Amino acid sequence: xxIIDRRLNPKGKSLANRQRFLRRVKDQVRRxxxxxxxxxxxxxxDAGGDITIKPGGVAEPSLRRASQGGIRDHVVPGNxxxxxxDRIKRPEGGGGGRGRQASQxxxxxxxxxxxxxxxxxxxxxxxxxxLPDLIKRKxxxxxxxxxxxxxxxxxxxxxxxxxxxxxxxSLARRIALxxxxxxxxxxxxxxxxxxxxxxKDPERLEDLRGQLxxxxxxxxxxxxxxxxxxxxxxxxxxxxxxxxxxxFCLMDVSGSMTEHMKxxxxxxxxxxxxxxGKHYKNVEVVFIRHTHVAQEVDEDTFFHSTETGGTVVSTAxxxxxxxxKDRYPPDEWNIYAAQASDGDNTPGDNSRTAALxxxxxxxxxxxxxxxxxxxxxxxxxGTYAMGSRDTxxxxxxxxxxxxxxxxxxxxxRHRRDIYPVLRELFAKDAQAQGATP
Amino acid sequence: xxxVVNPGLPLFEGAEWDYDKLWKAYxxxxxxxxxxxxxxxxxxxxxxxxxxxMLDAYASxxxxxxYKHWSFGKHFAQEEVMxxxxxxxxxxxxxxxxxxCISYIMEENTMTMQALVMAHAAFGHNHFFKNNYLFRQxxxxxxxxxxxxxxxxxxxxxxxxxxxxxxxRVLDAAHALMSHGVFTAPRRRxxxxxxxxxxxxxxxxxxxxxxxxxxxxxxxxxASPAAASADRERRRALLGLPQENILYFLEKxxxxxxxxxxxxxxxxxNVAQYFYPQRQTKVMNEGCATYVHYKIMSRLHETGKLTDxxxxxxxxxxxxxxxxxxxxxxxxxxxxxxxxxxxxxQDLERISMEPTEEDRIWFPDIAGSRDPMxxxxxxxxxxxxESFILQCLSPALIRKFKIFRVHDDAxxxxxxxxxxxxxxxxxxxxxxxxxxxxxxxxxPDIQVVDVDMSGDRKLMLEYRARDGILLEESDTxxxxxxxxxxxxxxxxxxxxDKETGGRLKKHVVGPRSIIGV
Numbered sequence: 003x004x005i006i007d008r009r010l011n012p013k014g015k016s017l018a019n020r021q022r023f024l025r026r027v028k029d030q031v032r033r034x035x036x037x038x039x040x041x042x043x044x045x046x047x048d049a050g051g052d053i054t055i056k057p058g059g060v061a062e063p064s065l066r067r068a069s070q071g072g073i074r075d076h077v078v079p080g081n082x083x084x085x086x087x088d089r090i091k092r093p094e095g096g097g098g099g100r101g102r103q104a105s106q107x108x109x110x111x112x113x114x115x116x117x118x119x120x121x122x123x124x125x126x127x128x129x130x131x132x133l134p135d136l137i138k139r140k141x142x143x144x145x146x147x148x149x150x151x152x153x154x155x156x157x158x159x160x161x162x163x164x165x166x167x168x169x170x171x172s173l174a175r176r177i178a179l180x181x182x183x184x185x186x187x188x189x190x191x192x193x194x195x196x197x198x199x200x201x202k203d204p205e206r207l208e209d210l211r212g213q214l215x216x217x218x219x220x221x222x223x224x225x226x227x228x229x230x231x232x233x234x235x236x237x238x239x240x241x242x243x244x245x246x247x248x249x250f251c252l253m254d255v256s257g258s259m260t261e262h263m264k265x266x267x268x269x270x271x272x273x274x275x276x277x278x279g280k281h282y283k284n285v286e287v288v289f290i291r292h293t294h295v296a297q298e299v300d301e302d303t304f305f306h307s308t309e310t311g312g313t314v315v316s317t318a319x320x321x322x323x324x325x326x327k328d329r330y331p332p333d334e335w336n337i338y339a340a341q342a343s344d345g346d347n348t349p350g351d352n353s354r355t356a357a358l359x360x361x362x363x364x365x366x367x368x369x370x371x372x373x374x375x376x377x378x379x380x381x382x383x384g385t386y387a388m389g390s391r392d393t394x395x396x397x398x399x400x401x402x403x404x405x406x407x408x409x410x411x412x413x414x415r416h417r418r419d420i421y422p423v424l425r426e427l428f429a430k431d432a433q434a435q436g437a438t439p
Numbered sequence: 440x441x442x443v444v445n446p447g448l449p450l451f452e453g454a455e456w457d458y459d460k461l462w463k464a465y466x467x468x469x470x471x472x473x474x475x476x477x478x479x480x481x482x483x484x485x486x487x488x489x490x491x492x493m494l495d496a497y498a499s500x501x502x503x504x505x506y507k508h509w510s511f512g513k514h515f516a517q518e519e520v521m522x523x524x525x526x527x528x529x530x531x532x533x534x535x536x537x538x539x540c541i542s543y544i545m546e547e548n549t550m551t552m553q554a555l556v557m558a559h560a561a562f563g564h565n566h567f568f569k570n571n572y573l574f575r576q577x578x579x580x581x582x583x584x585x586x587x588x589x590x591x592x593x594x595x596x597x598x599x600x601x602x603x604x605x606x607x608r609v610l611d612a613a614h615a616l617m618s619h620g621v622f623t624a625p626r627r628r629x630x631x632x633x634x635x636x637x638x639x640x641x642x643x644x645x646x647x648x649x650x651x652x653x654x655x656x657x658x659x660x661x662a663s664p665a666a667a668s669a670d671r672e673r674r675r676a677l678l679g680l681p682q683e684n685i686l687y688f689l690e691k692x693x694x695x696x697x698x699x700x701x702x703x704x705x706x707x708x709n710v711a712q713y714f715y716p717q718r719q720t721k722v723m724n725e726g727c728a729t730y731v732h733y734k735i736m737s738r739l740h741e742t743g744k745l746t747d748x749x750x751x752x753x754x755x756x757x758x759x760x761x762x763x764x765x766x767x768x769x770x771x772x773x774x775x776x777x778x779x780x781x782x783x784x785q786d787l788e789r790i791s792m793e794p795t796e797e798d799r800i801w802f803p804d805i806a807g808s809r810d811p812m813x814x815x816x817x818x819x820x821x822x823x824x825e826s827f828i829l830q831c832l833s834p835a836l837i838r839k840f841k842i843f844r845v846h847d848d849a850x851x852x853x854x855x856x857x858x859x860x861x862x863x864x865x866x867x868x869x870x871x872x873x874x875x876x877x878x879x880x881x882x883p884d885i886q887v888v889d890v891d892m893s894g895d896r897k898l899m900l901e902y903r904a905r906d907g908i909l910l911e912e913s914d915t916x917x918x919x920x921x922x923x924x925x926x927x928x929x930x931x932x933x934x935x936d937k938e939t940g941g942r943l944k945k946h947v948v949g950p951r952s953i954i955g956v
Contacts, residue, residue, distance in 0.1 A: 003469070003561075004484045004539070005461055008492065009546055015495040016515045022607070023512030052520070060513050063917035064618050065910060067883050072908030074847040077872040079774065079840040080765020081859055088856040090845065116516030117523065 023060070024122065030055040035118070035126045036421050054115045128277045147239040158234025167233035175231060181224040182217040190214050247336035248286045249278055250322050251304070254343035256293040256313040259375075266375040266414050267342035268305050273424050274340055275301070288325055292318035294348075298325060315347045315395065319358040323366075332366045339363065340371045345393025352398055364407050371427050372399050376415040449746045450739070456550035461485070464554045465561075471738045472562040472731065476812055480565040481580065482539040485557065493530070493545055494518055500714070501533045503541065504587045506594040506706070508610050531756075534560035536568040536717075538580040551749040555756065558735040563728025570820045571723070573716035583713060590706040597699050608954050609700050612921035613686060613707035619885055620686030620708035621715045623878070674892065681886040684708065685900075685922070688887045694896060695927035695955030704925075719878050722824045726780015730815070733757060733781070763840065774872075779840075783827070786836050787814050797834055829873035834865045844871050849907075883910060885932070896928040903937040909944060910934060919948040927953045 024031060034053045084090075118126075154167055190210060197207045251271050255264065271289075278285045289304035290296055293311025296318040322339065330337060347355065364370060374396055392400070396411070403409040412423045450467055451460040465485070472478045488496070498515035499505035531552055535541045542560035544553055568574050579586075598606045613620070675681070682688040686708040690701045717724070736753050739745040745753070763778035764770040787805070790798045791814050794806035805814050818827060843859040844867060858864030858871075874880050889899040902910055915932070923930040927950055934944040 003465055006486045008486045008488045016498045016511060018507045019512035022509035026509045062510055063615050063914040065883055065885055065918050067908045068911045071849045073906040075871045076845045077875055078766035079842050081841040081843040084843055084856045086856055086858055089853040092854055116520050
C-alpha cells in the first residue's frame with residue numbers, strides 16, 4: 003500500500019478544458035458579460051461572477067430512447083395503498099418516478115449557469131481594445147531589462163545547472179574513456195565470490211582479482227561527473243522598450259450634470275480605467291474633475307464623491323496643461339485624454355476653451371476623446387432629444403474636428419450605450435472610424 | 440509496513456487525521472478485509488487530494504489522466520457552481536479500476552471518514568474490480584493508465600498538428616456516438632499469423648477430404664434475383680455488417696476519414712468500452728463496497744478499535760448514503776444503488792445465516808449454508824446487476840421496500856398497477872426490476888445494416904424499437920448529423936418495430952461539414 007499526498011500537485015488541471023469550453027461559448031459569454039456590465043453598480047463592475055447562457059452550443063446529444071410514448075413498466079419502491087389491478091391517473095410529465103428522472107437529462111431548455119473569474123470576465127469584456135497611436139517616444143531607462151536564455155556556459159550558479167547537458171557530456175566522456183559500469187564490477191565481484199567459496203580454479207581467481215583491481219583503479223581515476231562536464235544555462239539581459247503613456251480623465255461634475263449623467267460619465271471612466279489597467283502596465287492615469295474650478299483628485303474621490311458648482315471647461319484644460327508641464331514632458335510621454343461632460347459651458351468660456359484645445363492640448367495629445375452624456379431618453383420622454391439641438395461644446399468640438407484636429411466624439415444617453423461607445427473609441431483597427439461620431 | 444496496534448485500544452480519536460493514523464487504520468482495515476472476509480484486492484494506492492482537485496477529477500470522468508475536451512470544462516463549471524453554492528457536496532472518494540487501484544480521498548474528511556473511505560474504496564470496490572467477471576473480461580486494469588496517457592498525448596499532438604478546432608470536431612462527433620461505440624458481446628481474439636496459417640491448412644484438408652468429382656456435373660444456377668441478394672450478403676459480410684459498434688465501423692470503413700481521425704474514434708470507443716462494465720454493475724459494485732465498509736467498520740467497533748463517537752459519525756454518513764426515498768417522495772430519483780445493493784448483500788447474509796421457510800424454498804442452495812462470505816464473494820464475481828437482481832432479490836426484500844410495478848401504456852389514459860409485493864407478484868416484480876438494469880433493455884438497439892459502396896455510399900442504420908418507444912427526436916437528428924459528417928455521405932436511420940417489423944419513422948441526414956477529406 004502506498005499513501006501519496008497530491009495536494010501540492012499543480013492546481014487547475016482542467017484549466018485547458020475550461021479554456022476550450024469558454025472558447026466554444028465565447029460569443030454567448032461575451033454577450034452575457036457585456037449585458038451584465040450595464041446592470042452592475044460601479045463598485046463591482048469588474049468583479050467576476052455568474053454567467054448564464056443558453057445550452058445550445060454546448061449540448062451533448064446522444065442516441066437514446068424518448069422519455070414519452072410507448073409501453074413502459076416502472077418498478078418503484080414505497081407502495082402504500084395500491085393492490086394489483088388498480089388504475090392510477092397519469093401524472094403530469096410522464097409516469098411514475100422514472101418520468102421525472104428522464105426529464106432531468108432530457109433536452110430541457112434550462113439555462114446553463116457557471117462562474118467566471120475576474121480575469122476571464124475582463125478578458126472577454128475588454129478584448130480587441132487598444133490605445134491608438136502608441137508611439138515609442140522614449141525608452142524608459144533603468145528597470146526595463148528582461149532576461150532571456152542565451153545558450154550554455156561552463157560557469158554559473160548551481161541553480162542554473164543544466165542537468166541534461168551535464169549528464170550528456172559526462173556520459174560521452176565515460177564511454178570514451180571506458181569507465182567500467184557498476185554492473186561489470188558487480189558481476190566480477192560475484193564471480194570472484196563464487197570462485198572463493200567453491201575454492202576451484204585458483205588461477206582464474208587470481209586473474210579476476212587482477213581485473214577487478216584494474217577496473218577499480220580506473221573507475222577511481224575517471225570520475226562519474228568531472229568539472230569539465232558541467233554546463234550551466236546562460237542568461238543575458240536584453241533591454242525592453244517601454245512606451246510610457248498617461249491618460250487624462252476630465253469630468254464635469256457641475257450642478258447641471260444630473261445624477262444620471264454623472265453615473266454615465268463615471269461608468270465610462272470606470273470602463274476606460276479597467277481597460278487601461280488591464281492592457282497597459284505602464285499607463286499612468288490622472289483624474290481631473292471640474293466645476294467652475296478644476297482640481298486633480300485621486301481615483302476614489304473621482305468616482306465616488308460628489309461636488310456641485312458652475313461650469314467652466316477651460317479650468318480643467320488649464321489644469322491638464324499644468325500637470326503635463328510639471329510631470330509629463332510630451333517628448334517622453336504618450337498623452338491621451340478623455341473628457342466627459344453634458345455639453346454645458348459658460349458662454350464666455352467657449353473661445354478660451356477652443357484656444358486652449360487647439361494650441362495647448364491637442365498638439366500634445368495622441369488622441370483626445372470627448373464623450374457627451376445626456377438625459378435618459380427612456381425616462382425623460384418629454385424633453386427634446388439631444389440630437390435636435392447640439393450643445394455648445396458639441397458644436398465647438400465639431401468645428402475643431404472639421405478643421406482637422408485629432409478629436410473623437412461620441413454621445414451617450416443610456417447605460418447600455420457606454421460599452422459600445424468605448425469599443426468604438428478604442429477598437430483595435432478603427433482609428434478612422436473612431437474619429438467620426 | 441507494520442504498525443503494532445494494541446488490541447482493545449482505539450486506532451484514533453478525534454476528527455483530525457495524519458499519515459500515522461491513516462497507516463494504522465489501513466493496517467487494521469486490511470486485517471479485517473483480507474483475513475476475516477477473504478477479500479482479494481489489487482495493491483492499493485491512496486492519494487490525498489483537495490476539494491478543488493476532486494472537482495477536477497469529477498470533470499474528467501474520475502480518471503487521473505484524460506485528454507482535453509470542452510465538455511469536461513463544461514461539467515467542471517457546472518459542478519463548481521453546484522458545489523460553491525452549497526447545493527451539492529462532493530463525493531468522499533473516487534476509485535479507479537486500475538492496477539494498482541488508486542483511491543482518492545479528500546483532505547477535508549475527518550479521520551473516521553478516511554477510514555470509511557478506505558474500507559469502501561480500497562477494499563470494497565477494489566475487490567469487485569479485481570473479481571467481477573465483467574471487469575475481468577472487458578477491462579485491462581494493468582494497462583488503462585498507460586493507455587489514457589497515450590490517448591492524452593496523441594490527442595494533444597493532433598491538436599498541435601491539425602489545429603484545435605479540427606480535433607474538436609472529431610471528438611464532438613465521437614462523443615455523440617460514444618454510447619454506440621461498445622461491443623456488447625465479448626469478441627473473438629484476433630488470430631495471430633501462425634493460427635491463421637493453421638486454420639488455412641485445416642480448411643484445405645477439409646476441402647480435399649470432401650472433394651467429389653460429381654459436384655462438377657451439376658448444372659450452373661441461372662442468374663436470378665437471388666444473385667442480387669447474395670451480392671448484398673457478400674458486401675455485408677465484407678464490411679462485417681450488421682454492426683452494433685458504430686464507432687468501430689466508422690474507424691474501419693469510413694471512406695473519407697484520415698488516419699489520425701480514425702485513431703481518435705478508436706480512443707473514444709476504447710474509453711467507452713472501459714466504462715461499459717461499470718454501467719452494468721452499479722448496484723452490485725456499490726452494494727459490495729457498502730457491505731464491505733459496513734462489515735469492516737462494525738468489526739473495528741466491536742474489537743474496540745473504533746471509539747463510540749467515530750461509530751456514531753460513521754453510522755450517520757452510512758445511513759444517509761443508503762437512504763431510499765419512496766416513489767412519492769420529492770427526492771425520489773429511482774432506486775438508490777447503494778441502498779438496493781447494500782440491502783441485497785445483507786439479505787444474502789441473512790439467508791445464509793438465519794433462513795426462513797420462504798428462503799429455503801426460494802434459495803435452496805444458499806439458505807442456511809452458514810458461510811455468507813462465500814456466497815457473497817461468489818455473487819460479486821459472477822453476476823451483473825440484471826442477473827443479480829433476477830436471481831437474488833428475495834421476497835423478504837421486496838416486501839421491505841414495498842416494491843410494485845406500474846404498467847404505463849401511452850395509448851391508454853390510465854396507468855395500471857400490474858403487480859405488488861405479494862405472493863402473486865414477487866416473480867413479476869423481480870423480473871421487471873431486473874429488466875430495468877439490463878443494458879440491452881435500456882440501450883437503444885441501433886445497428887449499421889448496409890452501405891451502398893458501389894453507388895452513392897449511403898449508410899443505412901436500423902433501430903429496433905421495443906414496446907413502441909421511439910428515439911428522442913432532436914438528439915437523434917443531432918447525432919445523425921455528426922455521423923453523416925464523419926461518414927461523409929448521406930445517412931439513413933430507420934426505426935423499426937421489433938415485434939412486427941413495421942417501419943415507424945425514417946431519418947435522412949446528409950453531411951453538412953464533412954470531417955474527413
